[in-house]
Amino acid sequence: MNKKDLILGFLIGFATTLLGSYIFITIFTEFKFITGLQIMKSHGNLGKIITLGTILTLIAFGLLLKMNKEMMARGVVLAVIVMAIITLFI
Template sequence: MTKKEITIGFFVGLIAATFGLIVAIQIFGKSDDWGQVVSQAIKNGTLTKLMSIGALLNLGAFFLFLKKNQDQRAKGVLIATLLIFITTMVIKFIN
């Protein structure tokens, strides 16, 4: 049961970060075309900033799971956030 709960939290963390990235693209993008905004962000070196802003939604999911005493799901969200952090750092240092 523990691995299932961690997996659920992990996927909630990834979905929340993806949704947050989409919201950040809509707010800070200069176009309605997401592909164009992402390619422009890659050229400008701001993709990692958009990813970091998107990952802020994981805070809400993390604290919601803690409030509901679902510690294993909160652990899954934390693991997803760490994966996003590592991905962001790799992208930042490659460019």
Template sequence: MIKKEVFLGLLIGLIANLAGIYLYIALLSPDGLEETILKARQEGFLGSIIALGAILNFLPFFVFLKKNQPYRSRGVLIATLIAAITIAFLKLY
């Protein structure tokens, strides 16, 4: 039961992060989604876009805490840590 709750939180956290990335690109980038991601990767600011997308993880994290669902909150936190590790990997390589 606990693993299922954590996995659900992880899934929601990853979806929120992807939604945040999409919203950032759709609202603030003059290029399309694919062009922006390719340009970001080439110019080295893809990690910044991922970090801005991860801001959207605050919403499900605090909603789950408010609803007393700590295991789902842990899953969202794990998704945020995955984003941080991805950003570190992109900065190093």
């Protein structure tokens, strides 16, 4: 059960990061999501967009801790760590 919770938390963290990046690109730029990602990558700003997208992950982490889902919260933290590593290499 613990591994399922950890994987589910990882997926929640990854999904909230993607959702946050989508919201940021569609609201604060005039581009569509895929076009915005391509343009941000060509300008070298993709890591910054991913970092801004993790703000929603903070909310998910807090909610999971409030609901006493510690293993899922660990999965969310793991997703943030993986995203940070990805951001370093992009």
